[in-house]
Amino acid sequence: MSASSTLARGLSVADALELSSLAGTRVVAGQSGMGRAIQRLNVMEVPDILPWVKPDELLLTTGYPLRDHPSGMAALVGDLADRGLAALAIKLGRYMDELPGEVLRAADEAGLPILLLPEGVAFDDVLNQLLTDILNRQTATLVRSEEVHRVLVNVVLAGGGLAAITNELPALLRGGVMVTTPDGRVLARSGLDEATVGDPRYFELTSGRFQVERFKHGIRALDDVGPRVAQVPILAGSLDHGRIVLITHERHIDPSDVHLLERAAATAALVITRDLAVAAVESKYQGDFLRDLLAGRVGDPEHAVRHCATLGWDVDRPMVVVVAEMDTEPASPMPAVGDLRPAHERFANAWTMVVRERDPRAAVAGYSQEVVVVMGAAGYADGPGRLVRTMVSQVSGDGGGGRRAFATGISRVVAGPDQIPAAYEQARQAARVGRQMYGVGAVADFDDLGVYRLISLVPEGAELKAFMAETLGDLAVSGDAETDDLRATLEVLLDNNLNVAETARLLHFHYNTLRYRIGKLERMLGPFTTDPHLRLNLMVALRVVRMRGL
Known part of the structure; x- marks a missing residue:
C-alpha cells in the first residue's frame, strides 16, 4: 500500500458510529467488518448503483430502488462487498419495513456491516459530519507527518546518528521506537521500559535480539488483531540495513503510524549509509594496522601502545585474543532476499557491536x-572464557540470527603488545582444533586443548588414521553398535584411571559385567591394565577418534 493510500485511510465503521449524527444507529449484520475504513460517502437512490460504488465507501439508502424487489438485495450485498464497500446504512419505514433474513445472512458471510439508521436521522447531517471528520483526520495526519519530517531533517543536518532518531520519535509516535539490524539486534532504542525489553514476546532473553521474524512489515502489521508492533525495513537501494520498529501499549497502531515509520526508515537509511562510508575508511586503516600488530610488524611495544591509543584501543593491559572463523559454504550465484551485504561484513559488524x-x-x-x-582480560576470576561464550551466543543469535556458522578460539592471557602475535596463533589453533573436535559452533580455549594441540600439528590425516588403526585394532572401525559400545567402555575406564567400581557406576553396569568386558578388551588390545605405555597409546588413539574429519 502506498503512502498516499495510508494517509487516506479514513475512519473505521466503529469510529463512525460514535459520531452524534449516527446516534442510535444499530448494527444488524456484518459485525466482523466493523474495522473497515470509510474514506468516501455515497447515496443509493438508483437500482444500478454498482458501477458507481468505490472501495471504502459508506453507502446510504432508504431502500427506494429495492422497494419492488427486496429479494434481490441479498445478491446486491455480496456484490457490494466484492467492490470493497465499507458499510451499508439503511433507513427503514418509508419504502421498506424490514430487511429479509437472507440479506442479513449474506452480510454476515461477507463481513459487510449493515447499519440500521434511526427514523429521525437526516442524510445531509450524516454526510456533513462524516466528511468533516474524515478531512480533519487527514489534516491532523498531514500535520503530524510534517512535524516528523521536520524533526528527522534536523537530525540529519545536525549530523545525528541512529540514537538521535530514536530519541526524537517516541514523543511523536506515542510509543517505544528502536532501530535493529535485519536479524533483530538492537542498534538504538528509546521509550521502551525494562518490562518490554524483558518480554519474551518481543525479545530473546539470552541474546537481547528483537524477534523480527514474529512480526509483520509495514501496513500488513495492521492485519493483526489489536496491533501493538509495527516494523518497516530500512532500505538503501538494494541493501537491507535493518528495521525501524514501533511498540505501543496504551493504544493500537494505525495506518498513519506506519506512514511515519516509513519516513523515519528513509532517514535511518541515510544515516546508516553515511556512517558505513565513514566506517569503511576507518576500518580499512584499523584492519591494516591490526594485521601488522598480529604479525609482530609494529616495532617497539611503546610505539604500538601509543598508536593503538589513537585508534581508541588499549593494549597496555592484560589481554586475550579471540578469533572467530566462518565455516565455508558453497558458492551461491544469487544472494538470498535480504542478504545482500557480504557475509563477512555482516559478521564483522555483529562482533563489533557485541564487543x-x-x-x-x-x-x-x-x-x-x-x-x-x-580485548581486556582483567577482572574475570575464572578467566574470560565465559564472557567470550556469551558474546558468541549473541553473535550467533541463538538460532534466530540467520548467520553463517563459525568456530571460535580463545588464546591465553598476555601482558603486552609484543605477546599478541603468539596469542593470535594460539586463538587460531584453538578455533581450528575446536571445529575438528566439536563441529559447528565450536568454542575452544587454547589452555583446554591439551593433547589435542599436539594431534592437530600432525599434517597428514593418513598418519593419524594409521596410528589409530594400529592401536585400537577392530575398535577403530565405527558404525557397529557392539564395537562402539566397547570403545565407549574403554574410554570411560581409562578416563577414570582404571577404577572399575566408578566406571561400572557411570556406565550403569554390574561390577562383574564390567570385569568381563575388561577381559574381552585385553584380549583384543593387549594388557593395558598393567602396561602404562599401551594405556597411553590407547588414550591418545581415542582422542584421535574424537577429532572430527579423521
Missing part, C-alpha cells in the same frame, strides 16, 4: 573469513 558493549577499548577487525578481537 563494544563490554569493552569499548577493544580492537576488532574483520577479514575475509575471520574476525579478530583483542
Whole structure:
C-alpha cells in the first residue's frame, strides 16, 4: 500500500458510529467488518448503483430502488462487498419495513456491516459530519507527518546518528521506537521500559535480539488483531540495513503510524549509509594496522601502545585474543532476499557491536573469513572464557540470527603488545582444533586443548588414521553398535584411571559385567591394565577418534 493510500485511510465503521449524527444507529449484520475504513460517502437512490460504488465507501439508502424487489438485495450485498464497500446504512419505514433474513445472512458471510439508521436521522447531517471528520483526520495526519519530517531533517543536518532518531520519535509516535539490524539486534532504542525489553514476546532473553521474524512489515502489521508492533525495513537501494520498529501499549497502531515509520526508515537509511562510508575508511586503516600488530610488524611495544591509543584501543593491559572463523559454504550465484551485504561484513559488524558493549577499548577487525578481537582480560576470576561464550551466543543469535556458522578460539592471557602475535596463533589453533573436535559452533580455549594441540600439528590425516588403526585394532572401525559400545567402555575406564567400581557406576553396569568386558578388551588390545605405555597409546588413539574429519 502506498503512502498516499495510508494517509487516506479514513475512519473505521466503529469510529463512525460514535459520531452524534449516527446516534442510535444499530448494527444488524456484518459485525466482523466493523474495522473497515470509510474514506468516501455515497447515496443509493438508483437500482444500478454498482458501477458507481468505490472501495471504502459508506453507502446510504432508504431502500427506494429495492422497494419492488427486496429479494434481490441479498445478491446486491455480496456484490457490494466484492467492490470493497465499507458499510451499508439503511433507513427503514418509508419504502421498506424490514430487511429479509437472507440479506442479513449474506452480510454476515461477507463481513459487510449493515447499519440500521434511526427514523429521525437526516442524510445531509450524516454526510456533513462524516466528511468533516474524515478531512480533519487527514489534516491532523498531514500535520503530524510534517512535524516528523521536520524533526528527522534536523537530525540529519545536525549530523545525528541512529540514537538521535530514536530519541526524537517516541514523543511523536506515542510509543517505544528502536532501530535493529535485519536479524533483530538492537542498534538504538528509546521509550521502551525494562518490562518490554524483558518480554519474551518481543525479545530473546539470552541474546537481547528483537524477534523480527514474529512480526509483520509495514501496513500488513495492521492485519493483526489489536496491533501493538509495527516494523518497516530500512532500505538503501538494494541493501537491507535493518528495521525501524514501533511498540505501543496504551493504544493500537494505525495506518498513519506506519506512514511515519516509513519516513523515519528513509532517514535511518541515510544515516546508516553515511556512517558505513565513514566506517569503511576507518576500518580499512584499523584492519591494516591490526594485521601488522598480529604479525609482530609494529616495532617497539611503546610505539604500538601509543598508536593503538589513537585508534581508541588499549593494549597496555592484560589481554586475550579471540578469533572467530566462518565455516565455508558453497558458492551461491544469487544472494538470498535480504542478504545482500557480504557475509563477512555482516559478521564483522555483529562482533563489533557485541564487543563494544563490554569493552569499548577493544580492537576488532574483520577479514575475509575471520574476525579478530583483542580485548581486556582483567577482572574475570575464572578467566574470560565465559564472557567470550556469551558474546558468541549473541553473535550467533541463538538460532534466530540467520548467520553463517563459525568456530571460535580463545588464546591465553598476555601482558603486552609484543605477546599478541603468539596469542593470535594460539586463538587460531584453538578455533581450528575446536571445529575438528566439536563441529559447528565450536568454542575452544587454547589452555583446554591439551593433547589435542599436539594431534592437530600432525599434517597428514593418513598418519593419524594409521596410528589409530594400529592401536585400537577392530575398535577403530565405527558404525557397529557392539564395537562402539566397547570403545565407549574403554574410554570411560581409562578416563577414570582404571577404577572399575566408578566406571561400572557411570556406565550403569554390574561390577562383574564390567570385569568381563575388561577381559574381552585385553584380549583384543593387549594388557593395558598393567602396561602404562599401551594405556597411553590407547588414550591418545581415542582422542584421535574424537577429532572430527579423521
